[in-house]
Ligand SMILES: Nc1ncnc2c1ncn2[C@@H]1O[C@H](COP(=O)(O)OP(=O)(O)OP(=O)(O)O)[C@@H](O)[C@H]1O
């Protein structure tokens with residue numbers, strides 16, 4: 001009894017000593033760095049959608065500014081600090097960022113009537129809403145009461161949204177089909193009349209949308225007339241309760257996910273980029289899996305295991321180390337110009353010189369990435385095949401199976417999980433790859449997603465948007481990189497999430513397959 | 524030095540396998556040398572011998588499993604019911620259906636119990652579901668496994684115990700109705716009860732099938748086999764009816780081996 005106790009209580013000898021601690025430390029450090037990275041992009045990315053309060057700042061020289069405090073740094077000469085404000089109003093000031101020395105600020109307040117407008121052009125407006133024109137009959141024009149004007153603005157925004165929907169429906173359900181009919185049969189008088197009527201209605205809707213003008217005033221008293229149609233969103237952040245801010249935040253996140261980009265990709269949403277990324281990865285997986293699996297089968301099951309096979313194997317493994325830009329160049333030369341050019345000559349010659357397939361597109365990008373990830377799939381599948389014990393193969397052969405039956409009925413099902421592991425690795429690599437895409441089909445702006453209701457529904461020849469490239473574009477090629485920075489972080493977070501979801505899907509699939517085929521563990 | 528076949532007491536027409544000067548080598552290393560012997564039809568023949576003497580190699584030669592291994596070279600002839608199994612007109616998958624094999628370690632496929640037994644049947648097709656079900660039941664009963672698994676035919680074969688798995692593999696082989704059953708140490712990984720079940724199975728099958736058994740267990744060979752061949756270093760040392768070989772071996776080497784006094 002006591003001997004047992006003693007044996008139980010004796011600690012396991014730490015034979016590894018310092019080594020174990022070092023290894024554990026390395027693991028901890030890696031996890032910490034990874035966590036910090038994710039936290040940083042999450043905070044900076046998601047914080048962007050929070051409707052931060054807007055301050056009204058008065059300087060000692062009488063100047064007044066309204067803006068969002070972004071950060072504060074000590075002055076270069078060491079005396080005091082200065083603060084960075086985002087003040088918007090590009091149309092008025094030409095400059096949206098202001099560094100103000102803290103010592104020169106004499107007053108700072110948060111008036112509830114400050115409005116923030118997100119606009120299609122000129123970025124944000126920060127200031128006051130004076131009036132909405134044309135004024136409804138009930139209220140005398142020029143009353144200039146901020147609160148009533150705000151209520152009107154909200155009503156008008158909702159009305160505008162309804163007008164937009166009506167116009168889109170008209171466009172989609174009436175005008176486009178009629179235009180198609182006319183295209184097919186130019187003599188169709190009835191269609192021509194209907195089209196004219198519909199176009200007139202669209203013009204009336206358009207006019208109604210253009211009608212409303214906002215009269216705005218910046219905090220230093222300059223006035224501005226802003227067509228409401230260009231306003232994407234309007235808020236009074238200082239008047240919002242925390243719950244309302246939360247609702248606004250969620251709405252902002254949702255718009256980011258579901259809408260197309262605006263203001264040269266430095267604002268707006270990323271829906272086309274999400275869609276493009278996912279679709280490209282899916283098409284790539286569909287291309288790479290059969291090729292990789294068949295190649296692995298050939299190398300492992302069919303080929304004579306001689307020096308040549310070994311050489312091929314080494315070559316395949318080394319292909320995984322070729323820089324991705326090289327694949328991009330290869331894709332451009334072989335797929336886009338070579339294959340695409342030939343396809344154009346054969347099948348789309350009436351469209352030339354405008355290329356159809358002879359330019360970058362979804363298909364070529366997927367094919368290039370499939371090539372890039374082929375080694376991963378081959379290696380993983382081969383390892384899966386090599387792990388299948390010989391006695392399973394012999395068991396099938398001994399029952400009179402031919403080699404093909406043995407491979408198809410016993411070996412393939414057992415190797416499926418390993419093959420899916422290869423596909424998972426391929427997806428992980430392909431989803432994050434941007435460089436080769438720049439050469440073979442990614443576009444800075446392609447608001448038309450490559451799937452729509454027009455035959456053949458999936459347009460593999462179209463250019464597409466990609467989250468990774470969107471990050472690159474927003475971070476380096478916008479007009480105002482600093483303003484786009486939060487968007488860069490948000491997009492980066494989204495890219496990580498998309499890759500995660502893609503991987504989880506594949507892992508789920510593998511789990512599903514392996515519980516069906518590879519059977520449970522021995523009991 | 525070695526005794527070749529002659530003291531065996533059955534007529535040539537009663538032989539199932541007929542080996543003539545069979546030599547086999549893995550690359551440069553010989554594994555079987557000049558083997559000449561006959562295996563009687565519908566009897567149990569046991570091969571015994573020290574580890575590495577070539578018993579498994581011989582068994583695998585009988586259903587041409589060596590075909591897969593490019594480094595194996597062979598000389599000599601193997602006849603099954605008078606026909607050379609290496610003749611060009613012999614289809615190897617057909618041969619393997621006639622000569623079933625059960626391996627040393629149980630190797631059920633990762634599928635359900637039913638699918639394992641039906642595997643060989645499905646390869647050739649042409650059976651109705653009913654007929655296939657009947658054959659599966661017959662094979663599992665013949666392998667003395669039916670009562671244990673009849674309620675869980677859809678369960679994974681890998682959830683069975685080792686002894687059950689080995690009987691399942693035997694049932695799987697029986698389901699394709701082979702003429703010959705090759706058993707390579709079928710009970711080496713099993714407990715005494717499972718071993719006894721397998722031995723009963725062997726006894727019940729002879730009469731319908733030719734059985735060839737490799738075993739390290741002298742008692743087992745003595746219990747179930749009709750004829751026993753003793754191999755050493757790839758050569759046939761002595762081959763006789765089991766009673767004779769175990770009670771009255773002609774060579775001292777054989778006696779030393781079966782009584783456990785190995786040099
Ligand atoms: N695939 C192979 N490649 C090369 N040599 C092999 C191979 N298989 C067996 N051998 C060699 O052939 C000889 C005979 O092997 P075999 O497996 O037939 O012996 P065994 O009598 O079945 O032994 P055990 O009783 O241990 O199973 C051994 O020396 C072995 O090393």
Ligand SMILES: [Mg+2]
Nearest residue numbers: 578579580707
């Ligand atoms: Mg063996």
